[in-house]
Amino acid sequence: MKVGVLTGGGDAPGLNAVIRAVVRKCAQNGDELVGIREGWRGLLENKFESLDRNSVSGILHRGGTILATSRTNVYKEKDGEALVIKNMKEKGIDAIVAIGGEDTLGVASKLFKAGVNIVGVPKTIDNDLSATDFTFGFDTAVNVATEAIDRLHTTAEAHNRVIVVEVMGRHAGWIAIYSGIAGGADIILVPEEKYDLDEVCSLLQKRHQAGKNFSIVVASEGAIEKKKNGGLVLHDQQLDSFGHVHLGGIGNYLAEEIEKRTGYETRSTVLGHIQRGGTPTAFDRVLGTRLGVYAAELVHNKKWGYMAALKGTDIVAVKLEEATGELKTVNKNLIDVAATFFG
Ligand code: F6P
Numbered sequence: 001m002k003v004g005v006l007t008g009g010g011d012a013p014g015l016n017a018v019i020r021a022v023v024r025k026c027a028q029n030g031d032e033l034v035g036i037r038e039g040w041r042g043l044l045e046n047k048f049e050s051l052d053r054n055s056v057s058g059i060l061h062r063g064g065t066i067l068a069t070s071r072t073n074v075y076k077e078k079d080g081e082a083l084v085i086k087n088m089k090e091k092g093i094d095a096i097v098a099i100g101g102e103d104t105l106g107v108a109s110k111l112f113k114a115g116v117n118i119v120g121v122p123k124t125i126d127n128d129l130s131a132t133d134f135t136f137g138f139d140t141a142v143n144v145a146t147e148a149i150d151r152l153h154t155t156a157e158a159h160n161r162v163i164v165v166e167v168m169g170r171h172a173g174w175i176a177i178y179s180g181i182a183g184g185a186d187i188i189l190v191p192e193e194k195y196d197l198d199e200v201c202s203l204l205q206k207r208h209q210a211g212k213n214f215s216i217v218v219a220s221e222g223a224i225e226k227k228k229n230g231g232l233v234l235h236d237q238q239l240d241s242f243g244h245v246h247l248g249g250i251g252n253y254l255a256e257e258i259e260k261r262t263g264y265e266t267r268s269t270v271l272g273h274i275q276r277g278g279t280p281t282a283f284d285r286v287l288g289t290r291l292g293v294y295a296a297e298l299v300h301n302k303k304w305g306y307m308a309a310l311k312g313t314d315i316v317a318v319k320l321e322e323a324t325g326e327l328k329t330v331n332k333n334l335i336d337v338a339a340t341f342f343g
Contacts, residue, residue: 012137021292
């Protein structure tokens, strides 16, 4: 069988571990590989490259993706679905391994329904995909954010400041809650629970009156304010090809408001794409490798329309549509654990 592999959406540390595992296991199974460049765009525009043992040698520890990525939506392109099917046929591709998040796997799910032989591997630093307990990339992002919070603690304390740390995660607060708990944040704001600025400020005041002269606030980019119109802070008004808003700016917004209301000198730090770049943690390399090997087995066994997923400590097959059905958000128990340490 000739198998095409692609990576779509925002990159996540561990993508190269998955590609390497798919290539090595497919080769062992006697399947031939072809790399599809830049996600779904590669299938629309015939961007292919050969993939063999040599091309995946030395990539396990590298961030990014050797296949490059894009947020191309097949279903936003004129006759996109038909074009994908035609190009696959012309290139002799029998099946596809799509490595991606909600959007990439959503396209995969639709293509599967249109008759394309496809399996998926879940990916996102946001950890917001249902049907899998963790996505690779998340652990690396949490470690980067935790290290940043540790570093911000010392400078905040030295200057008697409040520092607001803005982290990624879109409409789920996984990165914020994990890095905030691990880094000992004094307040963590997540999209799952709307925040009230007066309450945030009074928690900070309580802490400072009790003798502390600095505070760390971790804010998820998608956190929503109770009173504010719309509630979300947007970077701009543009939507991407999957209809997502462009989040960003909550760190600055909160820092200004906190300083204005409390009088405490406040700064903000936006971690941004640093959370996605660079070398994956050992956890993400192992998870990516396990998912990639499993996806190659799904291909070999012709289990089309499924993706590899982590359930507990096992890798299992789940239907693609289950993965993209609903967002996996932070549960109340975890928020309560974090809140024990607020203020
Ligand atoms: O989905 C991953 C993610 O990193 C989000 O956390 C973030 O909002 C978004 O991608 C940023 O996307 P872009 O790569 O378009 O800046």
